[in-house]
Amino acid sequence: MKIPSYDDLARSIGDVHPRDTFDQVTRLVRCEEPVVRSSHASPEHAARSTQHGPPELFACLRARSDATAGALMSLARDFSSRIERDGDAGVVLDVAGLGRLLGDAYGIAAELQRTAFDRGVKVRIAIAPTQTAARLLTLGPMPPAEGGSRPDLTGGVATVVTGDVAAALGPLPLDTLQQLAGEPCRTFDALKRWGIRSVGEFAALPADELAARFGPQGLAIQGLARGLDPRPLVPDPGVPRFIQSIELEWPIEKLEPLSFVLARLLDPLAVALERADKGGAAIRLELRLTDKTIHSRMMQLPAPMRDPRVLRTLLSLDLDSHPPSAAIDVVTIEIDPAPARIVQFSLLERAIPSPETLATLTARLNALVGEDRCGSPVLLDSHRPDAFEMTRFHPPAPRPPGPPAPRPPGTLCLRRFRPPVAVRIGIAHGRPVHVAIDRRGMPGGRVEQSAGPWRSSGAWWDASGSHWDRDEWDIALSDGTIGRLYCDRGTGRWFMDGLMD
């Protein structure tokens, strides 16, 4: 099948109407559909897609002749706000969110082609699930105009990969990878001496053997050969900044009047974010104080949000916890934008608090009880008693109601004393027979039943004092209380760990 190149097309269309030209170009893209469309994605990419929700999709535009960097950036910026320059002649853009507007990857490629053609910019276009794959495909050699051995990879002006990235990159020559990696010739000379000629052959080498010979650098290059991204896309700072500042006529000393100033700054920022269909991912507050110092605060928001009342509440609560040391002269707020959230509610699931509500609630609770005393507990992988840590409350997505999990029989729930309460113990035949606690409202009395000792110890290698070595007893007291005692084997002292309830 003959696949005309961009130049052939441009020569052939001559004085044809641009719309007709667009149709021809569109057909060009569609005739490239034999490019890889496999259901077997690489494990790394599959794992990443699973972790991050919707699949990623990147486009790379690379100048073929006289396209200036400015024209390329302008073209890319018309399609996405998340763009990153790739050398002097290339740009990578995140096109994952364009599906609803332009259709699938082929539709996006066609639209990119049409716009580039209208502006007279000659570019090579590649669309792939990873940045690395898209960049490699635009660096690869053009196939012969009459069709060649690999018409399915780089023929025409656009390449679209929607499936197995590694398979799509496999036939590319090794020089393409060298051009992308920018590594010295020594590594690639060695590979060529081994008879490695293509990216696919290099990607298939065993990783451990490669690491033994080339070290981490070799593994990193092999990751590129497999189409893996070494880092996420870093958007070009040229995107518009959402920043507002005000210089006060009179310094503000209290936080209450400051909240009105914050509202005055946040309202136009929220409007600007709404117009750009963005939400705030992080918010920075800079207060220039009368003592010529800068009081800076930065807050990561749990989800992109732009409600000015929520943002003002969060900033006010944060300043309550971290007040400035002097009166305020200048207030500056900058919001880092992120794509706005698309929320699809369900009739079948019960509603959970929105991220805005949770962020405000968590901030208020942190101010009330302390930052480390509010959140979700996460159990640690340790046998140490009471081993857990507090994490930020960020519940997973709601799921449709279903039958509750069967409760394991005989579960005992403990009410734990923090810290454990020191007790006086009477012992007979090696078992506790009497418990007395010198604190009001605590249980005590004769031990009616006891079970133990259950010995546990650990972290003896840790010099920081976190080791434990104890004998635990479950006891039933004469007043009906059932509790857990333990004896610290290091000191011989007894403690009440908690009560069964």
Next chain:
Amino acid sequence: MATARLALESLLRDRKLDSTLTSARPWVAEPEDRIAPAGIPGIGSEGGLRRGHLSEIVGSRSSGRTTILCGLLAAVTGAGEVVAFIDTCDRFDPASAADAGVDLSRLLWIRERGDAARALKAVNLVVQAGGFGLVAFDLADVPSMAVRQFPHTTWMRLSRVIEGSQTALVLLGADHIARSPGGITVALRDDGGPRAPRGRWSGTADRARRLATLDIHPRVIGMLNAEC
């Protein structure tokens, strides 16, 4: 009777008090509006906690209050909802709660150091935020005197906040504290008296004995399948 009703309604309209009139049927509690603790015999789905109402679990030490509460938390988090637990004296044990089936990632745990008034403020914030399937307020180890110092309107106000919402608010205490008219009290009985053993032990020999489970005898007080 009908004439008297019409007269009363016209009188209310004249005084612009007709917003109190309703032709809707009295609300009947549906079984889906109740939360039953997972794995606790004696509190079925018909006798569980009602959403939109204030209920309480009361009992003495080791009577099984926390076990029932963990069953409730497990039931609600198991259904994909989020819960909040305001722990006035920092007594909650995440490991045993996880063993009881609680999905800890859906649990907002607020740990107070014994200040009941501050814990009450936290409860206020949580119920005002809304969206929680169950909010539990643990006052079990707070001295009765401190609990009694709360104004009586406190519980009425909290009941009013959650009324009509999907949130069930439950208090955990040693003695009766409060419940809304549609709420229930789960009283844990001491069948053999306060000094009776409440544990079930397995094994006879000293070295082979272990605490198997607690004997829990819940008694549900309040409306069961009643119409408001």
